[in-house]
Amino acid sequence: MNAPIAGPPDPASARGPLPGYLDHARIGPLSRRAAAALTAATALAGRADPADLDRLFALGDAARDSAARLLDARPHEITLVPSTSNGLFTVAAALHGPGTVLVPRGEFPANVYPWLRFAGRGGPDVRLLDPDGPRHISPDLLRRHLSPDVTALTVSAADSLTGHLAPLAALKEILGPDRLLIVDAIQGLGAVPLETDAADVLVSGGQKWLRAGWGAALLLIRDRCGERLAPGLGGWAGVTDPFAVRHPAPSLPGAAAHLATNPDFPAAAAIGAAVDDLLGQGGPAAAGIRIRSTLAELLDRARRAGAEILSDGLAPRERAGIGSFRLPGHAPDSVHRALEAAGVITTRRDEWIRLSPHTSTPAAAVDLFAEALRSLARRTTHGNGDTRVGTPGPTRATTSTSTSTSTSTSTSTSTESSTHPKTQAHAHAHAPTDTPTDAQESPCPTS
Numbered sequence: 001m002n003a004p005i006a007g008p009p010d011p012a013s014a015r016g017p018l019p020g021y022l023d024h025a026r027i028g029p030l031s032r033r034a035a036a037a038l039t040a041a042t043a044l045a046g047r048a049d050p051a052d053l054d055r056l057f058a059l060g061d062a063a064r065d066s067a068a069r070l071l072d073a074r075p076h077e078i079t080l081v082p083s084t085s086n087g088l089f090t091v092a093a094a095l096h097g098p099g100t101v102l103v104p105r106g107e108f109p110a111n112v113y114p115w116l117r118f119a120g121r122g123g124p125d126v127r128l129l130d131p132d133g134p135r136h137i138s139p140d141l142l143r144r145h146l147s148p149d150v151t152a153l154t155v156s157a158a159d160s161l162t163g164h165l166a167p168l169a170a171l172k173e174i175l176g177p178d179r180l181l182i183v184d185a186i187q188g189l190g191a192v193p194l195e196t197d198a199a200d201v202l203v204s205g206g207q208k209w210l211r212a213g214w215g216a217a218l219l220l221i222r223d224r225c226g227e228r229l230a231p232g233l234g235g236w237a238g239v240t241d242p243f244a245v246r247h248p249a250p251s252l253p254g255a256a257a258h259l260a261t262n263p264d265f266p267a268a269a270a271i272g273a274a275v276d277d278l279l280g281q282g283g284p285a286a287a288g289i290r291i292r293s294t295l296a297e298l299l300d301r302a303r304r305a306g307a308e309i310l311s312d313g314l315a316p317r318e319r320a321g322i323g324s325f326r327l328p329g330h331a332p333d334s335v336h337r338a339l340e341a342a343g344v345i346t347t348r349r350d351e352w353i354r355l356s357p358h359t360s361t362p363a364a365a366v367d368l369f370a371e372a373l374r375s376l377a378r379r380t381t382h383g384n385g386d387t388r389v390g391t392p393g394p395t396r397a398t399t400s401t402s403t404s405t406s407t408s409t410s411t412s413t414s415t416e417s418s419t420h421p422k423t424q425a426h427a428h429a430h431a432p433t434d435t436p437t438d439a440q441e442s443p444c445p446t447s
């Protein structure tokens with residue numbers, strides 16, 4: 001029988017994630033500091049005296065100030081929106097045509113739909129780019145597509161499956177001052193240093209690497225491009241006099257012009273506390289060293305167990321906190337379930353198992369992971385396992401030396417691929433040694 005979903009919280013949740021939790025690219029369990037801020041702000045909302053409301057607004061402002069320090073921006077260049085998706089929709093609604101926005105085809109869909117939806121409603125056309133081998137975007141790819149109609153590139157700072165970090169500074173240099181670099185930073189911000197100075201616009205929710213939970217995302221719109229973004233979703237909270245006799249009233253200065261309404265204050269308090277926590281512990285540089293070191297150990301153990309690592313040719317500084325692998329000869333779903341049974345929590349995306357540790361991941365996680373892989377191998381060797389499919393493939397690690405030279409593009413909204421774009425993109429670079437038939441993404445699309 002399934003455990004009940006509703007009901008009082010399990011006291012175990014107060015103890016934090018399992019030691020084998022390696023799934024921060026899906027959800028980063030709240031840090032203690034973020035959880036405390038969320039609880040305290042919720043208590044204020046539970047009373048809602050005028051002074052409490054003032055304090056809630058102040059928490060929202062403080063979160064903006066903290067984000068400004070993290071992103072080396074001015075506070076008025078930042079506002080809080082409900083989610084990464086909402087932030088990207090806000091930007092898509094603000095960016096007018098004519099022109100073309102470039103979107104790498106393998107982008108997480110949250111960074112595809114806003115552009116498609118607004119393309120027929122005054123926004124720029126959309127051109128989907130096929131990636132160069134294992135990298136979701138490269139300076140060469142951008143250079144090849146930089147036709148005069150291009151007004152913007154939107155890209156994930158870190159690819160949600162390979163962990164590849166976009167070379168933001170190099171991309172911005174190619175784009176130049178007049179074309180926008182729009183960055184979905186949720187898979188990198190809080191995990192590793194990012195070249196955020198290069199981003200004209202940046203969006204990041206708090207529920208992954210910042211470990212702040214849902215409900216608030218940072219939206220950075222730098223002054224240098226503010227005039228090119230007219231408040232498309234900006235509502236009553238984004239104007240100077242919401243109760244003016246005549247509308248529209250003038251917009252607020254800076255990113256606040258794009259606010260549809262007030263933020264979720266407890267979520268804002270949590271994301272602010274999470275950013276303070278990150279900065280207090282040495283910032284992204286310190287987090288990146290620890291996360292990359294744990295990830296390297298995990299990938300090393302996977303290699304030793306015969307796994308292929310997706311985009312194994314990436315240098316450490318080209319990868320965020322994410323790495324994915326598959327075990328030739330084993331059904332991905334069985335590997336995923338065996339890991340989970342051993343207390344190792346990961347995400348399976350089609351044939352790949354994704355690992356994403358954080359600074360809080362204990363050394364024991366690496367041991368648990370290695371032991372789970374060994375035990376899978378033992379089950380296979382003794383012939384009583386159910387994990388083997390087809391003939392085992394070679395146990396080499398992929399080296400990312402893709403021969404794919406595809407540069408085909410598709411223009412306008414009518415050319416959306418019907419195949420899962422990520423699967424399609426990587427199919428070029430990594431032909432599977434066996435063809436799993438049971439591979440389906442988790443029913444809850446949160447990664």
Ligand SMILES: Cc1ncc(COP(=O)(O)O)c(C=O)c1O
Pocket residue numbers: 083084085086108110111156160184186187205217445446447
């Ligand atoms: C790269 C990327 N962008 C956006 C999202 C969606 O974020 P949100 O749920 O905050 O809209 C995800 C994952 O869930 C993601 O991996």
